[in-house]
Amino acid sequence: MGVPVYKRILDLFEAEGVNTLFGIPDPNFVHMFTEADARGWSVVAPHHELSAGFMAEAASRMTGAPGLCIGTLGPGMANIAGAIQCALVENSPVIVLGGQRARITERRVRRGRIQFVQQEDLFKNSVKFSSSIEYADQTDEIIREAVRQSMSGTPGPSYVEFPSHIILEELDVPDPLPPNRYRLVNQGAGEREIAEAVALIRTAKNPILLVGHGVHTSRTQEQVRELAELMACPVIQTSGGTSFIPGLQDRTFPYLFSPAANEAVEQSDLCLALGTELGEPMHYGKTQHWADNDANRKWILVEQDPTAIGVNRPIDVPLVGDLRGVVPQLVEALRQSPRTPSADLEKLIKADAAELARVAEEAPSGRAPIHPARYVVESTKAFDECTEDGILVRDGGATVIFQWTYSQTKPRDVIWNQNFGHLGTGLPYAVGASVAEGRKRPVMLLTSDSAFLFHIAELETAVRENLPLVCVVGVDHQWGLEVGVYKRTFEQPSPQPGVHWSKDVRMDKIAEGFGCHGEYVEKDDEIGPAIKRAFASGKPAVVHVCIDPKANSEEMPKYDRFRTWYAEGTQ
Numbered sequence: 001m002g003v004p005v006y007k008r009i010l011d012l013f014e015a016e017g018v019n020t021l022f023g024i025p026d027p028n029f030v031h032m033f034t035e036a037d038a039r040g041w042s043v044v045a046p047h048h049e050l051s052a053g054f055m056a057e058a059a060s061r062m063t064g065a066p067g068l069c070i071g072t073l074g075p076g077m078a079n080i081a082g083a084i085q086c087a088l089v090e091n092s093p094v095i096v097l098g099g100q101r102a103r104i105t106e107r108r109v110r111r112g113r114i115q116f117v118q119q120e121d122l123f124k125n126s127v128k129f130s131s132s133i134e135y136a137d138q139t140d141e142i143i144r145e146a147v148r149q150s151m152s153g154t155p156g157p158s159y160v161e162f163p164s165h166i167i168l169e170e171l172d173v174p175d176p177l178p179p180n181r182y183r184l185v186n187q188g189a190g191e192r193e194i195a196e197a198v199a200l201i202r203t204a205k206n207p208i209l210l211v212g213h214g215v216h217t218s219r220t221q222e223q224v225r226e227l228a229e230l231m232a233c234p235v236i237q238t239s240g241g242t243s244f245i246p247g248l249q250d251r252t253f254p255y256l257f258s259p260a261a262n263e264a265v266e267q268s269d270l271c272l273a274l275g276t277e278l279g280e281p282m283h284y285g286k287t288q289h290w291a292d293n294d295a296n297r298k299w300i301l302v303e304q305d306p307t308a309i310g311v312n313r314p315i316d317v318p319l320v321g322d323l324r325g326v327v328p329q330l331v332e333a334l335r336q337s338p339r340t341p342s343a344d345l346e347k348l349i350k351a352d353a354a355e356l357a358r359v360a361e362e363a364p365s366g367r368a369p370i371h372p373a374r375y376v377v378e379s380t381k382a383f384d385e386c387t388e389d390g391i392l393v394r395d396g397g398a399t400v401i402f403q404w405t406y407s408q409t410k411p412r413d414v415i416w417n418q419n420f421g422h423l424g425t426g427l428p429y430a431v432g433a434s435v436a437e438g439r440k441r442p443v444m445l446l447t448s449d450s451a452f453l454f455h456i457a458e459l460e461t462a463v464r465e466n467l468p469l470v471c472v473v474g475v476d477h478q479w480g481l482e483v484g485v486y487k488r489t490f491e492q493p494s495p496q497p498g499v500h501w502s503k504d505v506r507m508d509k510i511a512e513g514f515g516c517h518g519e520y521v522e523k524d525d526e527i528g529p530a531i532k533r534a535f536a537s538g539k540p541a542v543v544h545v546c547i548d549p550k551a552n553s554e555e556m557p558k559y560d561r562f563r564t565w566y567a568e569g570t571q
Contacts, residue, residue, distance in 0.1 A: 010039065013066070021043050045461075071099065074116055082422070085420070106118070210236045229248075234342065235248050237254045242254065251349055367548060369549070370522070372548065442468045477505065521545045
């Protein structure tokens with residue numbers, strides 16, 4: 001007997017290490033959902049296809065493999081469109097399968113067809129690759145091309161349409177090829193370029209290792225740890241690469257929001273950049289803290305896409321290849337002669353630790369409602385006390401700005417939507433990350449009410465999937481960041497249309513209605529105990545924390561620095 005197309009698609013993704021599927025099944029996909037479940041895959045049906053796309057993106061970030069999600073023909077694909085755009089901007093290799101009518105129906109000249117729109121043209125500008133399986137024997141080549149395009153160069157999403165007329169057609173095909181037989185895997189850089197890079201590293205007096213989002217999504221943390229130890233230098237986080245590599249926590253400093261990071265950048269004579277586009281949040285590696293010593297600083301950039309080299313700033317030694325291939329090359333070349341530790345490394349470590357302690361001490365306490373700085377301090381302290389190797393998920397506007405300055409935890413996985421700034425991703429990201437990690441590692445979502453309400457229905461998904469998830473929600477009944485913009489734009493008092501809502505909303509009570517554990521907190525010394533009870537409940541949980549709306553909109557820390565990200569074209 002032949003292999004049905006829907007089974008072959010699963011076979012091809014299994015060869016890539018994918019075993020998780022997100023989406024709401026429709027007639028095109030019920031066979032695939034049933035088969036995936038029978039194989040032991042995690043098959044997760046959220047309450048909205050947009051959530052499915054975000055869940056798949058989070059799963060990809062946690063595994064380094066492509067994410068896989070499905071959209072029902074017509075309205076399902078319309079719903080998932082936002083997640084496709086987000087995956088493109090976040091450089092996430094998400095494969096979206098879209099249902100569609102049989103071509104004999106689609107290509108007729110008709111009006112008034114139900115649940116129908118020609119989808120491919122709508123998505124082709126938001127994906128790296130778009131195609132349709134028109135004939136059963138195209139299945140292998142189209143799925144492989146989708147994965148190849150998504151995982152090559154700058155990662156990103158692909159869209160594959162699945163017309164209903166080929167669902168059950170059968171194929172006589174061999175076993176799927178392993179990835180290295182049809183696409184570049186762990187591509188290394190040239191020997192000459194590696195030698196040039198190592199020579200620069202060995203002669204540098206004050207090198208820094210700039211670690212971006214791509215280090216964590218490629219799951220190369222252990223290799224980068226080895227490289228950082230051989231370089232014996234500070235590790236600077238980009239705003240997108242805010243996870244902490246185990247063993248490097250004390251010497252890892254977030255750019256712009258850490259005085260130690262900024263000092264290290266200003267003094268550096270070499271920057272080795274990994275997994276970053278050197279975009280606006282990094283001031284293109286040219287302005288702000290990079291400016292004064294720019295003429296004397298050498299740059300090494302590891303970049304998978306050769307067309308990205310030198311776009312945002314000149315590069316002295318480009319290493320074109322996959323982090324999974326290039327970083328081990330650098331480690332091997334440096335292993336016999338590691339650098340002497342940078343002279344100021346210990347000083348920077350002590351300064352950063354002192355700064356972390358200082359902001360925790362100075363965060364206003366004893367207020368009701370709770371100051372958002374204290375909300376972050378107490379929540380992140382509790383995260384470390386209540387979890388071992390937990391996953392931290394961020395969401396929100398003003399809330400995230402407070403987290404950059406006041407967070408007291410350094411977990412190895414921090415997930416948030418930095419490039420696109422897409423609010424509402426937090427709860428779906430938390431679900432997707434937990435499922436991808438086998439529902440074992442505890443997850444804490446630190447968010448605000450405005451962002452949390454986007455996809456609050458996915459609390460039921462978390463309950464159904466029995467996830468070890470605690471959502472800590474700072475509630476000020478407003479769009480805090482936007483209220484702040486109103487206040488800075490107009491003389492006081494001014495109207496603030498569209499940014500406030502009912503103060504009767506109780507996130508803990510809503511959570512209990514979904515079957516979650518709920519906690520309600522009005523005092524800062526109640527935050528830690530509430531989070532502890534939430535994790536101990538054995539259920540997904542929501543902790544409603546009442547935060548000060550005035551402080552949340554007017555006292556965002558280092559807001560002027562945040563505004564420097566928007567380098568041009570803003571008010």
